[in-house]
Amino acid sequence: MKKIILAFAMFLAMGNAGVMAAPVNTLANNETAVGIGSKESYIEHKFTPKLTVGYQYADRDEYDHQNDLYAQYDLIGSNFKAVAGFRNHLPNDKSNGYGGVAVVSPSFLGSQLYASYVKGNDFGETQVGLNVDVVANVDLNINYHNFDPDSGHHENGVGVGATIKF
Structure with a gap:
């Protein structure tokens, strides 16, 4: 638990590091992922064999910045997930709950493709990406992201980005 708190504090402090959304990870039960990307940092933990909870x-x-609290629930193995969450600091200072889905490919040669889509009352967001194992418990992430608010510019x-799992 101390590792989780230390990692969370470290990445919050680095939160201003410089797209956009946390990658979709495949975690083992009781595993934690901490990551940083081009414009985001996140931490998530798999609390049960099907439920992952995170902050981004x-x-x-x-x-400016947006904060997400989210949960992913494995519907079919670890490859098809339901996503639900809450995001603040949307355009016009709005906050929204949202829902969506995420799909992750089976691992192939140390890589996994993924895609996700979430929709709230005032925005939609799509992401596709690739997680690549670099060394044990460290992944490199490459992604394309589209954030589309109902008002304002997309x-x-x-x-x-990089993710450490422990």
């Missing part, structure tokens, strides 16, 4: 800090170009782009 995202630095948006136009909308943001999209390619991002990279």
Whole structure:
């Protein structure tokens, strides 16, 4: 538990590091993932064989920063997940609950493809990416992200990041 708290504090302190959304990870029961990317940092923990809970800090170009509290529930193995969460600091200072889905490919040569889509009352967000095992418990993530708020400008782009699992 001390490792989780220390890692969480470290990545919150680095939260202003410089797309966008946490990658979709496949975690073992009681495993934690801590990651940082082009414009985000996150921590998530798999509490039961099917339930992962996480927090993400995202630095948006136009909308400052956004905080997400989210849960993923494995519906079919670890490859098809339901996603639910809450995001604040949306355009016009709104906050929304959201829901969606995530799909993860089976691991192939130390890599996994993934795609996710979430929708709230005031935004939609799509992400596709690739997680690649670099060394034991460390992944590199490459992704394309599209954040589309109902009011304001959308943001999209390619991002990279790293995840440590323990």
